[in-house]
Amino acid sequence: MSIWEYANPKKFIATTTPLVPWVMGISISCLVVGLVWGFFFTPDDFRQGSTVKIIYLHVPAALMAINAWFMMLIASLIWLVRRHHVSALAARAAAPIGMVMTVIALITGAIWGQPMWGTWWAWDPRLTSFLILFLFYLGYMALWEAIEDSDTAADLTSVLCLVGSVFAVLSRYAVQFWNQGLHQGTSVPVATGERSVSDVFFVPLLVCMIGFGLLFLALVLMRTATEVRARRIKALEARMR
Amino acid sequence: MTLNVSDLTVVRGGVPVLAGLSFSVAEGQALVLRGPNGIGKTTLLRTLAGLQPAHEGSVDYPEDTGAYASHADGIKGQLSVKENLAFWAEIYGNSADESVYEAFDLVDLKDRIAGTLSSGQKRRLGLARLGVVGRKVLFLDEPTVSLDGFSVKLFARWLSEDHLAKGGIAVIATHIDLGIEAPELELAPFKAAPDAASSDEAFL
Amino acid sequence: MTLNVSDLTVVRGGVPVLAGLSFSVAEGQALVLRGPNGIGKTTLLRTLAGLQPAHEGSVDYPEDTGAYASHADGIKGQLSVKENLAFWAEIYGNSADESVYEAFDLVDLKDRIAGTLSSGQKRRLGLARLGVVGRKVLFLDEPTVSLDGFSVKLFARWLSEDHLAKGGIAVIATHIDLGIEAPELELAPFKAAPDAASSDEAFL
Amino acid sequence: MIALLKRDLVLAVRAGGGFGLGLSFFLIVIVLVPFGVGPEAEILTRIAPGIVWVAALLAALLSLDRIFALDFEDGSLPLLATSPLPMEGVALIKGIAHWITTGLPLTLVAPVLGFLLHLEPSAFGWLLASLALGTPALSMIGTFGAALTVGVRRGGLLMSLLVLPLYVPTLIFGAEAVARGAAGLGGLTPLLMVAVITLASFALLPFAASAALKINLR
Amino acid sequence: MIALLKRDLVLAVRAGGGFGLGLSFFLIVIVLVPFGVGPEAEILTRIAPGIVWVAALLAALLSLDRIFALDFEDGSLPLLATSPLPMEGVALIKGIAHWITTGLPLTLVAPVLGFLLHLEPSAFGWLLASLALGTPALSMIGTFGAALTVGVRRGGLLMSLLVLPLYVPTLIFGAEAVARGAAGLGGLTPLLMVAVITLASFALLPFAASAALKINLR
Numbered sequence A: 001m002s003i004w005e006y007a008n009p010k011k012f013i014a015t016t017t018p019l020v021p022w023v024m025g026i027s028i029s030c031l032v033v034g035l036v037w038g039f040f041f042t043p044d045d046f047r048q049g050s051t052v053k054i055i056y057l058h059v060p061a062a063l064m065a066i067n068a069w070f071m072m073l074i075a076s077l078i079w080l081v082r083r084h085h086v087s088a089l090a091a092r093a094a095a096p097i098g099m100v101m102t103v104i105a106l107i108t109g110a111i112w113g114q115p116m117w118g119t120w121w122a123w124d125p126r127l128t129s130f131l132i133l134f135l136f137y138l139g140y141m142a143l144w145e146a147i148e149d150s151d152t153a154a155d156l157t158s159v160l161c162l163v164g165s166v167f168a169v170l171s172r173y174a175v176q177f178w179n180q181g182l183h184q185g186t187s188v189p190v191a192t193g194e195r196s197v198s199d200v201f202f203v204p205l206l207v208c209m210i211g212f213g214l215l216f217l218a219l220v221l222m223r224t225a226t227e228v229r230a231r232r233i234k235a236l237e238a239r240m241r
Numbered sequence B, C: 001m002t003l004n005v006s007d008l009t010v011v012r013g014g015v016p017v018l019a020g021l022s023f024s025v026a027e028g029q030a031l032v033l034r035g036p037n038g039i040g041k042t043t044l045l046r047t048l049a050g051l052q053p054a055h056e057g058s059v060d061y062p063e064d065t066g067a068y069a070s071h072a073d074g075i076k077g078q079l080s081v082k083e084n085l086a087f088w089a090e091i092y093g094n095s096a097d098e099s100v101y102e103a104f105d106l107v108d109l110k111d112r113i114a115g116t117l118s119s120g121q122k123r124r125l126g127l128a129r130l131g132v133v134g135r136k137v138l139f140l141d142e143p144t145v146s147l148d149g150f151s152v153k154l155f156a157r158w159l160s161e162d163h164l165a166k167g168g169i170a171v172i173a174t175h176i177d178l179g180i181e182a183p184e185l186e187l188a189p190f191k192a193a194p195d196a197a198s199s200d201e202a203f204l
Numbered sequence D, E: 001m002i003a004l005l006k007r008d009l010v011l012a013v014r015a016g017g018g019f020g021l022g023l024s025f026f027l028i029v030i031v032l033v034p035f036g037v038g039p040e041a042e043i044l045t046r047i048a049p050g051i052v053w054v055a056a057l058l059a060a061l062l063s064l065d066r067i068f069a070l071d072f073e074d075g076s077l078p079l080l081a082t083s084p085l086p087m088e089g090v091a092l093i094k095g096i097a098h099w100i101t102t103g104l105p106l107t108l109v110a111p112v113l114g115f116l117l118h119l120e121p122s123a124f125g126w127l128l129a130s131l132a133l134g135t136p137a138l139s140m141i142g143t144f145g146a147a148l149t150v151g152v153r154r155g156g157l158l159m160s161l162l163v164l165p166l167y168v169p170t171l172i173f174g175a176e177a178v179a180r181g182a183a184g185l186g187g188l189t190p191l192l193m194v195a196v197i198t199l200a201s202f203a204l205l206p207f208a209a210s211a212a213l214k215i216n217l218r
């Protein structure tokens, strides 16, 4: 028995359907615990005041936004190499979720930026590379939508995902180069200091991250199952003709 | 050299259209594909030419000997007739000699910009391309569309005397009579059953 | 209602191609244009349809009764068969009723995206457009290209029973036999002499 | 005419999210400028009105060549020309359809992008108003340009060349209205000029476009 | 392969001045910016490197969709795919032809336009070098984008959406090289990065483009 057995659409649905409620349940528990803990039971930061609490949404969302693309990359590779339909559909299913995560990270970042930097938006390298990531998601999804034949769409989006990943890394490097060179006035997002802040902040953050990760997993499983069923309907319709 | 097709299933838009096709065409022979509109002639020819993968079964002929002519001619309207032919000849590493223009009655049109040709003249130019590629196995999709009676005869003459007689092979989809001697293959019996295995079968 | 053409000269790319054409087609009649590739059938039909001006002579039929069908079908690949027909019907202020689908054997294809049709199916859809425009005078340029024998008969039946029998007129350019009773006009004798007056004559 | 408008909108949506795409091009152009110019907020604030307008113009431009080209290639255009629809109506509808798929979504999203370029807060209203009044002119002028070049292969670039000078007045007045609004000077005069250009385009250009189409079909 | 390159260049010239048009688009975009932004010299000097680069990028972008679309529509592409030319070679040649008709003339004329935008005199050399090294990458990346979207109707805008984020690194390094040159900081590092991107694009993207083409022709 190999793991590829689960790449069979029917087997996939049969295996994952009972799992989804559990994953979803744990994820929601983690989120509730993490967010409530973070929002109500941690002290205000002496420098940032209560605005620091947005970190419980911002950081996990940012993390998942990147990981979603990474997952799509792996799923695309599996499709190109082994041609399992489920992996192509999983990549398709992950894209909108990743995009929403990117948007959440951008919006919470913007909301945070207003009190911290006095501006909603700055062309900071990290912010900028997220904007680019958002564009990649947009293009990837648009290509899926634009092509009628599902296998063709899967092939082309996989190629795009591969090439896009290389360029995304390159962009990230470019953006850092660009901004550092021009000497940005605002402080870099608190990538440095914050984690050194006591566990009071860090533990609930960790819980939230786990919650977001599981939420992503549950959503991907659900959406993949939906894509599989949509494909099944299409196949059945084709047969009826 | 022969073209061997065995147990072929061809798919279009995820749906199998023809299944269980087997035939072989020997050197110097042509095969005429017949069948009503939408039976799958174009799909079959594209599969034979290697533009799309066979869903099942195999297609076998020596590599780099095939050439395909589709409904569209691949003619550049901005180039002259001569330039169009010279381009394709060069791509295939040949040169377009005078006899091709004669065979397809293009001598007078040689320096005309292809965009100003009439539909039949354009089609003659598209067919003349086959005369310069120097390939042995031709897959022709309705080659005589828009041609008048005289031009159809010209084409039939070129096909039998200049191509088949020199050891070529041709598979031709057509609705009209070409006036060449060739076995016909009626495709209707090979129509794929609606529940035949498709590329989506994993989802059913 | 008749279509009267008198002493017509038609021009293509500044060069006259046909000259001195006169004919008339009465209600309920069709006229089949014959002639080798490049003689000027398409040019003539475009002139009759009013897409290009007559160089000399006159074309006369009641205004807003003509419809033209060219080599290209004007089908939108992204729309379904039904949507394509409904669009043209609406443009002409009509509606596409069931009988048109039957007349052109499109009932099964009604909800298919037109881009996935085979070439013959597409052409049938293009012809079905003529069934929804409700025009009396049709100018048809090689309507049966790519059609199989059965579809040609379908079209001939529609033309004679649903169009001509109801007082329509049709001028049809074709290279194959349509199987309808209609006078034929051979265009070769009307080929314009190379020194015939052209639009550039002022420079000669 | 409604049928044609409906069809064009349906086609725009079917062909892979027509609306979304014009919009994302606009977005991307605006995002690219800081990459070129650098991230300093003061500079961006200063050039934002001009850049948003230039981006709107380019987004409109990029989709122009499809207004008639697709209909020309598949033979619909001669069929429309011999149909009972007047050619002026066809041109008008094509312009309107282009605006609905490009200008309208672009106008709605422009404030968000002004924000990325650190546009002065007081200018947002002016930006919205000037785009709402000005983008229809861009679509209609573009339709005329597309009609002029419809038979020409590779007409896309030729058309840009013809259309861009025609866009200049709209661009100047539109950007000026926003810039004055940002400076608190009141941009009513340029805004009015934009409105005049739009009205005049819709009153006159359909006739010119129709003439150009008929000539190109000959 | 030479035959294909020759044909594409001849077609570009025949189709109404291929070279001239890409160039004039570049020119017009650069001329439009002062209309939008206002004529102050200091601001223009400041944004000139970025604007020239963004304009080059848009000029390249505008002609991308024709790289394969025309060949697809008239049926040449399946014929090329069944010809002895490897598809990678076709993609490579198409990229080169696009560069010769767009990137090359644009690079040659860029200094003149830099002048219109009051570019710092010390930056002209950097501008020329960065465009010469960077525009080939724009063409090759664009060829990949065009290959991805070749079968798709209205692929033009979709392609822009896919290609523009891929253009970001080239744009940043290119504009940065000029900006640093203008500031007298020495733009060698970004220039080197541009060269690396170009080399890598030409080494790898023909394969990706060829894969995409084959899939689209299926």
Ligand code: HEM
Pocket: A055, A058, A059, A062, A063, A105, A106, A107, A108, A109, A110, A112, A113, A114, A116, A117, A126, A127, A128, A130, A131, A189, A190, A191, A192, A194, A195
């Ligand atoms: C739209 C604006 C913003 C975006 C797109 C954004 C994006 C990101 C990204 C991508 C990460 C990286 C996650 C990781 O790799 O672990 C991150 C982390 C973080 N951001 Fe933001 N950010 C934004 C605004 C802000 C603001 C205004 C602040 C607060 C001043 C902030 C504070 C942080 C912190 C504290 C982290 C965690 C850093 C770490 O522990 O590594 N961000 N953000």
Ligand SMILES: Nc1ncnc2c1ncn2[C@@H]1O[C@H](COP(=O)(O)OP(=O)(O)OP(=O)(O)O)[C@@H](O)[C@H]1O
Pocket: B012, B013, B014, B015, B017, B035, B036, B037, B038, B039, B040, B041, B042, B043, B044, C116, C117, C118, C119, C120, C121, C146
């Ligand atoms: N995406 C699709 N989905 C479903 N069916 C399709 C799709 N694309 C094509 N078909 C169908 O596949 C069949 C085969 O088409 P093909 O073009 O091969 O026919 P053909 O024999 O060449 O017909 P013609 O004589 O009209 O050219 C047709 O019935 C067509 O309608």
Ligand SMILES: Nc1ncnc2c1ncn2[C@@H]1O[C@H](COP(=O)(O)OP(=O)(O)OP(=O)(O)O)[C@@H](O)[C@H]1O
Pocket: B116, B117, B118, B119, B120, B121, B146, C012, C013, C014, C015, C017, C035, C036, C037, C038, C039, C040, C041, C042, C043, C044
């Ligand atoms: N710009 C031009 N300059 C010179 N001759 C031209 C030009 N355009 C078309 N012609 C010629 O005009 C003639 C008439 O063309 P037309 O398309 O009307 O022919 P047709 O009878 O429809 O032919 P077919 O049966 O092939 O469709 C052709 O010989 C064509 O080569």
Ligand SMILES: [Mg+2]
Pocket: B041, B042, B043, B141, C118, C119, C120
């Ligand atoms: Mg066919």
Ligand SMILES: [Mg+2]
Pocket: B118, B119, B120, C041, C042, C043, C141
């Ligand atoms: Mg003709």
